[in-house]
Amino acid sequence: MAASSRPALVEGLKPLAENYDLILCDVWGVLHNGVTAYETAGDALTRFRAKGGRVVLVSNAPRPGAAVGAQLDRFKVPRTAYDAIVTSGDLTRLAIEERIDKVVNHIGPPRDMGMYDGLDVRFGRIEEADYVVCSGFDDDENETVEDYRSRLEAMRRRDLLMVCANPDLIVERGHMILPCAGTIALAYEEMGGMVFYAGKPHAPVYERALAIASQLGGRSIPKERVLAVGDAIRTDIAGAVGFGIDSLLIARGIHAKELGLHEGDLVSDHVQDWADRQPVTPTALMDMLAWEA
Known part of the structure; x- marks a missing residue:
């Protein structure tokens, strides 16, 4: 067309x-x-x-x-x-596999941990991580980006790469509009951080x-x-x-x-x-x- x-x-x-x-x-x-x-x-x-x-x-x-x-x-x-x-999530998993020998810090709710299933991944705090995977907010109904500001600042000080597992800024859930991982990634990018977006x-x-x-x-x-x-x-x-x-x-x-x-x-x-x-x-x-x- x-x-x-x-x-x-x-x-x-x-x-x-x-x-x-x-x-x-x-x-x-x-x-x-x-x-x-x-x-x-x-x-x-x-x-x-x-x-x-x-x-x-x-x-x-x-x-x-x-x-x-x-x-x-x-x-x-x-x-x-x-x-x-x-x-x-599929592309994020590929990014994790490419860094399988690295320590990862995860930002996001427990329901998203399935992307690591079957992978020999080492998790660590931001202070010891080689990169960060962000899949979303721990509590998307009540949290804002400001709740993650200190973590983003710690990541920026170490110049860590963020792999954003959901580039959406917002999503509709029933009649509610809720923030997604893309909102956190955008804030990190605006701070000068490096972000790899795994999706659209x-x-x-x-x-x-x-x-x-x-x-x-x-x-x-x-x-x-x-x-x-x-x-x-x-x-x-x-x-x-x-x-x-x-x-x-x-x-x-x-x-x-x-x-x-x-x-x-x-x-x-x-x-x-x-x-x-x-x-x-x-x-x-x-x-x-x-x-x-």
Whole structure:
């Protein structure tokens, strides 16, 4: 689909489907909101695959793809909706493996420790660590970046690399908007610290997803036949633009409040106006992911 200066308003995936062989789809904010699955989204991807397309879920979750798959099963997202899952947790694990002889300090909740499973990792305090992995806030409902300022300052004094396992700044959980590891990483970067971002909007996660899709299909897939779907301008859309692929922004995600969208509202011209003012512009806009209106 040729990009235009103004993103197209679309009511469903159906009219776009013939233009693409592969969809790289965000998970949180598109397939579910952290509490409830969006049935129309799973149905849309299932129908796209039924027509011969492939779907790779690309998530900034700081957990392995298998763990995200198990979560999707609990939400009852149909497995017919996707071929594979690639997460920032997967890329973080690769970064850890490359530094397996180094001491790591972990910032983040216990639920994210699965990325270390099976690895002979040595953990240590910041004062003895060679690098830091940040997967998020210990308590994302009550903490802010300021609660981590002293740790970041200690890291900066030692010039430690931070591996950010979730580049998202915020995430929607039910009706709450909560901070993610990307917020801590951004603060560290602003202090002059070095950060490796393991997920979107950076190219490695897209390269891995495209390679997996090409391997599954037995042929390479040109970028002009790839569509990225997501709800975040900074990660999903910026990542797609940077990687050179088309993008579909789901408006009823983390930007819904900013856009003034309420239940029952439909994407309209004012959403196009808002998209035009962003640093990067999606190819198309949709209310929520669905096959057709």
